[in-house]
Amino acid sequence: MSLDKTLKKLSVRSPWLFRINAGSCNGCDVELATTACIPRYDVERFGCRYCGSPRHADVVLITGPLTTKVRDRVLRVWHEIPNPKITVAVGICPISGGVFREGYSIEGPIDRYLPVDVNVPGCPPRPQAILEGVVLARSIWLKKLGLEE
Amino acid sequence: MAGFLKVLLRNVLEGPSTDPFPLGKTFTPERLRGRARVDPELCMGCGICRNSCTAGAINITPLDDGSGYTITIWQNSCCLCASCRHYCPTGAMSITNDWHSAHPEEEKFNRLERHTIKYEPCAGCGTLIRPVPASLARRLYAATPEIDPEKIRRLCPQCRRQEDASRNAGVISPTTTETVAARELTSAAPTTY
Ligand code: SF4
Ligand code: SF4
Ligand code: SF4
Numbered sequence: 413m414s415l416d417k418t419l420k421k422l423s424v425r426s427p428w429l430f431r432i433n434a435g436s437c438n439g440c441d442v443e444l445a446t447t448a449c450i451p452r453y454d455v456e457r458f459g460c461r462y463c464g465s466p467r468h469a470d471v472v473l474i475t476g477p478l479t480t481k482v483r484d485r486v487l488r489v490w491h492e493i494p495n496p497k498i499t500v501a502v503g504i505c506p507i508s509g510g511v512f513r514e515g516y517s518i519e520g521p522i523d524r525y526l527p528v529d530v531n532v533p534g535c536p537p538r539p540q541a542i543l544e545g546v547v548l549a550r551s552i553w554l555k556k557l558g559l560e561e
Numbered sequence: 562m563a564g565f566l567k568v569l570l571r572n573v574l575e576g577p578s579t580d581p582f583p584l585g586k587t588f589t590p591e592r593l594r595g596r597a598r599v600d601p602e603l604c605m606g607c608g609i610c611r612n613s614c615t616a617g618a619i620n621i622t623p624l625d626d627g628s629g630y631t632i633t634i635w636q637n638s639c640c641l642c643a644s645c646r647h648y649c650p651t652g653a654m655s656i657t658n659d660w661h662s663a664h665p666e667e668e669k670f671n672r673l674e675r676h677t678i679k680y681e682p683c684a685g686c687g688t689l690i691r692p693v694p695a696s697l698a699r700r701l702y703a704a705t706p707e708i709d710p711e712k713i714r715r716l717c718p719q720c721r722r723q724e725d726a727s728r729n730a731g732v733i734s735p736t737t738t739e740t741v742a743a744r745e746l747t748s749a750a751p752t753t754y
């Protein structure tokens with residue numbers, strides 16, 4: 413292993429999560445809060461924790477169908493997250509528009525504007541499915557860093 | 562202090578309440594709503610599921626040569642409401658408790674439940690029809706044992722009507738020879754839009 417890779421491996425910390433609500437109905441946000449705050453699911457077991465600033469984040473979880481009102485703000489916040497970042501679309505809203513698709517104020521699906529890496533559909537997905545998504549996001553993140561095959 | 566010891570003792574005895582998932586097994590309630598499934602044996606292509614689908618996740622497209630249809634559910638649009646299952650007249654639609662939905666973006670459009678269902682020729686005239694599922698036909702004709710559900714389910718509506726008329730012709734005798742006077746309309750004329 414090269415010195416560069418060894419240093420990288422030693423310095424890589426757990427991925428921190430950041431949550432963006434792109435006009436969601438809050439159903440998915442409740443499930444995200446459940447995954448983080450309820451000991452039964454406890455996403456912090458993987459070292460992931462929610463951070464308050466996009467600049468500290470590695471994995472961004474987006475909920476909601478991207479409404480017209482919130483679009484530019486979501487994009488601004490998303491661009492503040494340092495690379496390499498992993499975007500996870502949580503719920504059917506950001507993935508396909510879901511029940512809001514083709515609404516007059518809906519700009520999504522979110523991959524019109526942002527590169528998405530992981531999708532976790534459901535309305536809302538159950539906490540275990542979100543955990544699966546976070547674990548998948550983590551392995552893609554490590555791949556992007558060149559630390560995992 | 563004593564309270565703390567009590568909690569400590571309980572934790573030592575009972576272990577953590579954290580679900581080991583995804584490192585271990587988790588629980589799945591029997592009636593959890595997950596992926597929707599279509600039973601191609603039962604589906605008639607009636608389209609009620611598509612019309613009742615809240616999230617527009619169902620598509621039914623006739624094949625180009627008219628020999629059948631394709632029913633597709635896109636899991637990434639399904640909001641798990643189960644209204645398709647509720648309204649499906651044949652019981653073809655079911656909601657499984659498979660909740661494993663996380664997938665990488667490349668698979669976004671692969672998460673489909675799709676069946677291509679072919680029509681069959683009517684046993685009477687050969688027109689292409691979708692036969693009534695056997696279980697549904699048995700239920701429909703349960704009160705009339707003189708009708709063979711296995712036979713009638715393979716007839717098109719036209720042939721079924723003829724079959725019905727020929728069966729009744731011998732049974733129902735005309736009660737009157739008088740011509741029936743035209744009945745007076747009691748409802749308002751239909752509204753034109
Ligand atoms: S996917 Fe469903 S629960 Fe989640 S934000 Fe959209 S409508 Fe709400
Ligand atoms: S699944 Fe049921 S409701 Fe939908 S087209 Fe088939 S028979 Fe009709
Ligand atoms: S469960 Fe609801 S959203 Fe999903 S396919 Fe059926 S009707 Fe559509």
